[in-house]
Amino acid sequence: MSANNFSSGPIGSLELEDKLQRYELLHRIGVALSAETNKNRLVETILLEAKMLTNADGGTLYLRTEADTLRFEMMHTDTLGIALGGTTGRPIDLPPLPMIDPITGAPNHKNVATCAAHNRATVNVVDAYDDARFDFSGTRAFDASNGYRSQSFLTVPLVNNEGRVSGVLQLINARDRATGATKPFPADEQAIVEALASQAAVALDNQMLLQGQKDLLEAFIKLIAAAIDAKSPYTGGHCERVPILTEMLAREACAAAEGPLAEFNLDDEQWYELRIAAWLHDCGKVTTPVHVMDKATKLETIADRIETVKARVEVLIREAEVAYWRGCAALGADLAPEAREAGQAQLAAARDAEVAQLRDDLAFLSRANIGGEFLAEADKARIRAIGARPYVQGGEARTLLDDEELANLCISRGTLTEEERIIINGHMVQTIRMLEALPFPRNLRRVPEYAGGHHEKMDGTGYPKGLWAGDMSIPARIMAVADVFEALTAQDRPYKRGKPLSETMKIMAWMKRDNHLDPELLDLFVRSGVYRRYAAQFLPPELIDEVDEAAILAVEPKPFVAPPALERRARWAGFLPDYERAFPEGRAAAGVGAGLASPRRAGSGAAPSAE
Numbered sequence: 001m002s003a004n005n006f007s008s009g010p011i012g013s014l015e016l017e018d019k020l021q022r023y024e025l026l027h028r029i030g031v032a033l034s035a036e037t038n039k040n041r042l043v044e045t046i047l048l049e050a051k052m053l054t055n056a057d058g059g060t061l062y063l064r065t066e067a068d069t070l071r072f073e074m075m076h077t078d079t080l081g082i083a084l085g086g087t088t089g090r091p092i093d094l095p096p097l098p099m100i101d102p103i104t105g106a107p108n109h110k111n112v113a114t115c116a117a118h119n120r121a122t123v124n125v126v127d128a129y130d131d132a133r134f135d136f137s138g139t140r141a142f143d144a145s146n147g148y149r150s151q152s153f154l155t156v157p158l159v160n161n162e163g164r165v166s167g168v169l170q171l172i173n174a175r176d177r178a179t180g181a182t183k184p185f186p187a188d189e190q191a192i193v194e195a196l197a198s199q200a201a202v203a204l205d206n207q208m209l210l211q212g213q214k215d216l217l218e219a220f221i222k223l224i225a226a227a228i229d230a231k232s233p234y235t236g237g238h239c240e241r242v243p244i245l246t247e248m249l250a251r252e253a254c255a256a257a258e259g260p261l262a263e264f265n266l267d268d269e270q271w272y273e274l275r276i277a278a279w280l281h282d283c284g285k286v287t288t289p290v291h292v293m294d295k296a297t298k299l300e301t302i303a304d305r306i307e308t309v310k311a312r313v314e315v316l317i318r319e320a321e322v323a324y325w326r327g328c329a330a331l332g333a334d335l336a337p338e339a340r341e342a343g344q345a346q347l348a349a350a351r352d353a354e355v356a357q358l359r360d361d362l363a364f365l366s367r368a369n370i371g372g373e374f375l376a377e378a379d380k381a382r383i384r385a386i387g388a389r390p391y392v393q394g395g396e397a398r399t400l401l402d403d404e405e406l407a408n409l410c411i412s413r414g415t416l417t418e419e420e421r422i423i424i425n426g427h428m429v430q431t432i433r434m435l436e437a438l439p440f441p442r443n444l445r446r447v448p449e450y451a452g453g454h455h456e457k458m459d460g461t462g463y464p465k466g467l468w469a470g471d472m473s474i475p476a477r478i479m480a481v482a483d484v485f486e487a488l489t490a491q492d493r494p495y496k497r498g499k500p501l502s503e504t505m506k507i508m509a510w511m512k513r514d515n516h517l518d519p520e521l522l523d524l525f526v527r528s529g530v531y532r533r534y535a536a537q538f539l540p541p542e543l544i545d546e547v548d549e550a551a552i553l554a555v556e557p558k559p560f561v562a563p564p565a566l567e568r569r570a571r572w573a574g575f576l577p578d579y580e581r582a583f584p585e586g587r588a589a590a591g592v593g594a595g596l597a598s599p600r601r602a603g604s605g606a607a608p609s610a611e
Contacts, residue, residue: 038268039207043073044086046200050169051076053196054154054189057173057182058082062097062113063204064166069096070113073167080146110135116155117165122194125153126184149173154185156193158201166204169197214272221279238486243278245482245534246475249521250274252528253478260520264474269443274475277450281479283431305405306369312391312400313362317355324351361386371414380410429464446473454479459515459560460568468562469518477518481525484508484517489539500543501535509552519557526552 047061058077062070072092074085084092099117101108108114112134116123128136128150139150152174158167174185225239253261266274327347331340368383387401435448453476456462458469488507491498511517525531526549535544
């Protein structure tokens with residue numbers, strides 16, 4: 001752009017210096033616009049720098065919407081102290097300007113902003129009150145109510161590389177730099193603003209394109225999360241609630257002014273990265289068989305096999321009844337009536353005792369079929385004794401319970417066998433594999449680590465990699481706290497009821513003591529009241545009880561020593577091949593060709609999982 005674009009007469013030394021300063025400012029603005037990644041800061045930079053270039057008193061930036069309107073994005077007027085939109089946090093409560101007349105269907109040329117957009121040309125108005133081309137009635141009304149006088153207008157369309165108008169920049173009341181008097185916008189300043197508008201249009205277009213890609217990615221990720229939750233009616237809100245809780249705790253961690261978290265902070269891109277990871281933290285569940293993920297009782301597969309056991313017991317009850325009648329028939333006809341009655345009474349007593357015992361055993365098995373926190377060895381012995389009872393099916397002698405049913409009913413904790421727990425834990429391996437296979441851009445490169453670490457523990461006994469505290473990022477540890485709390489309080493699990501706050505926080509205190517959860521983050525979780533704010537939003541009132549916060553904060557983690565860094569890296573770097581060699585049956589059981597988590601790690605400690 002040459003000097004002739006800005007002035008047609010001779011240039012004095014002061015005027016030349018002023019124009020050079022504007023060139024430099026325009027250059028700096030262009031660099032700033034190309035580097036800005038936040039849309040609110042971008043629109044604010046465009047408007048404020050344009051006002052500075054022209055010394056305008058006020059201005060408005062409009063953005064074009066998909067509905068073909070111009071939406072007020074930012075307004076700023078110095079003398080009235082108005083600053084709305086952009087980074088101010090104060091919204092603009094004005095209706096958008098229609099590009100098309102809703103009655104006639106014709107292009108709207110009555111408004112100066114929409115006219116500039118339609119014509120893709122700058123409109124320079126010397127005095128709005130004397131210009132009959134446009135409807136300034138709204139401007140007059142605004143002036144009357146605010147004691148203002150709108151005079152000169154410079155309205156410049158933001159046209160992108162494809163020739164599409166993405167917005168409109170409007171400046172109001174150019175001021176003389178020496179006297180402060182309102183004046184028209186001169187031609188040379190108009191040219192500078194047009195150059196700025198051209199750069200701004202490209203920057204805005206790139207920003208909106210990037211934002212559109214981000215929105216698409218987030219929508220797709222939420223679609224995956226919704227599909228996972230829809231796959232299992234019992235985890236319908238887990239993939240939605242964990243990101244909410246993760247963000248709540250992360251904000252408190254960023255606000256920490258002292259302690260180990262004082263230096264922790266997240267910028268806009270890192271917040272986006274954390275949100276993506278939180279939504280994807282269980283994406284590997286798409287490979288988990290539904291009958292394992294939804295296993296509500298120990299004997300459940302596609303259906304609960306306790307019903308089959310009940311049918312077998314009913315057969316045994318009928319056999320006891322048949323045995324009674326056969327015994328009665330076998331009593332000799334020559335017996336005296338008293339002896340016959342005594343014999344029948346003895347047979348009836350034996351039958352009744354047998355039936356009572358069968359019904360009691362069935363009730364016991366039904367209770368054992370419901371997963372709990374602990375199954376005593378005496379109960380396991382009784383299950384085996386009941387299971388060994390002879391039973392005839394199709395003329396073939398069997399036991400009341402087969403080996404697989406016995407193994408399921410003798411599960412000590414929960415409803416899953418060790419093989420099924422391996423399959424469930426395998427969703428973490430699948431999550432890591434799926435995410436590491438994606439070509440995440442640089443600003444999302446930590447998504448696999450954040451999402452794949454929420455079942456790890458501070459002392460290296462978690463899964464799938466068995467990481468230690470020093471090898472885990474703070475966001476991954478935050479997600480672990482969120483995942484455990486959501487799992488303990490969730491109301492939609494088939495195998496357990498949601499726990500009240502007092503019991504939940506007591507369990508989490510134990511996990512703090514046993515180095516399963518980060519102690520600093522759990523203390524922050526308590527002190528900040530995040531758990532209560534979440535509970536108020538998502539838990540029923542009957543689960544929100546008193547929590548002994550002082551007792552939780554007083555818990556001290558057990559000391560432990562992590563192996564040297566080289567040993568730790570060697571351990572988790574090869575966790576997939578090691579697992580697949582050691583547990584090939586886990587891969588086959590999963591039906592997904594995946595290496596899964598070590599049963600030693602999965603079963604160590606009382607750390608609940610969201611599964």
